[in-house]
Amino acid sequence: MQLTPKERLIVALDVDNLKEATRLVNQLIDYVGVFKVGAQLFTSAGPEAIKMIQDKGGKVFLDLKYHDIPNTVAQATKIVAKMGVFMFTIHTLGGKEMLKAVVETIATFQLPGFKPVPGFKPAKPLVIGVSILTSLNQEGLKEIGINRDLRDEVIALAKLAKVAGVDGVVASTHEIKEIKNQCGLDFITVTPGIRPAGASPDDQKRIATAKEAIGVGADFIVVGRPIIAAENPVKVAEQIIEEIRG
Numbered sequence: 001m002q003l004t005p006k007e008r009l010i011v012a013l014d015v016d017n018l019k020e021a022t023r024l025v026n027q028l029i030d031y032v033g034v035f036k037v038g039a040q041l042f043t044s045a046g047p048e049a050i051k052m053i054q055d056k057g058g059k060v061f062l063d064l065k066y067h068d069i070p071n072t073v074a075q076a077t078k079i080v081a082k083m084g085v086f087m088f089t090i091h092t093l094g095g096k097e098m099l100k101a102v103v104e105t106i107a108t109f110q111l112p113g114f115k116p117v118p119g120f121k122p123a124k125p126l127v128i129g130v131s132i133l134t135s136l137n138q139e140g141l142k143e144i145g146i147n148r149d150l151r152d153e154v155i156a157l158a159k160l161a162k163v164a165g166v167d168g169v170v171a172s173t174h175e176i177k178e179i180k181n182q183c184g185l186d187f188i189t190v191t192p193g194i195r196p197a198g199a200s201p202d203d204q205k206r207i208a209t210a211k212e213a214i215g216v217g218a219d220f221i222v223v224g225r226p227i228i229a230a231e232n233p234v235k236v237a238e239q240i241i242e243e244i245r246g
């Protein structure tokens with residue numbers, strides 16, 4: 001996908017309230033293409049958070065990892081589409097029927113005010129599948145009863161998402177090449193667990209730099225704490241954009 005470094009950077013607004021989120025968006029809007037609203041901010045501020053970002057000209061990645069019976073998820077994501085978000089996540093462990101229900105519901109949308117990335121069709125929100133969280137390693141996977149090799153599990157879930165018509169998946173740097181091989185270059189990869197060289201991994205088990213992620217074919221990278229908890233978020237965002245450009 002042809003994207004500028006700015007369009008590739010997604011900042012996770014993992015904060016407690018709208019005031020804090022607004023402060024970050026005001027600071028970062030010139031440097032960041034997409035802002036991610038996840039469980040923390042959405043639980044506190046709801047659709048107001050989405051509206052705030054859109055009013056300032058930002059695009060929204062709604063990361064609520066929907067996982068329920070097909071009808072419930074389809075109805076919920078219909079509302080997500082109406083809110084004009086740029087991309088959102090559903091959980092691939094919900095199974096093919098759930099994934100297809102969402103894809104079919106979203107396909108009926110052609111949002112009047114929705115601005116897709118230039119050259120990228122169709123003009124509807126991107127549906128992104130979550131497979132295995134980047135905070136889980138092989139041991140953590142075993143604890144929840146999945147004995148398959150972590151990589152194999154991620155690839156299998158990506159292929160399931162592709163078959164169901166999902167636009168792409170969240171994937172760690174280590175899995176991107178194989179996912180693109182198996183699902184095609186157009187299948188979007190969104191990569192969290194990104195850290196500037198030498199920074200703390202926090203609770204992430206599979207981390208990489210922005211340069212590494214883009215180097216292996218990531219379309220978008222997600223950065224949370226390294227930017228939002230920095231003394232100077234703009235400086236870190238600029239550093240990461242330089243790494244993407246490099």
Ligand code: C5P
Binds near residue numbers: 194202223
């Ligand atoms: O602070 P940090 O950069 O680790 O934040 C990463 C963000 O990406 C968090 O908002 C987290 O919910 C999200 N994420 C992830 N791993 C996934 C899917 C989403 O870390 N597999």
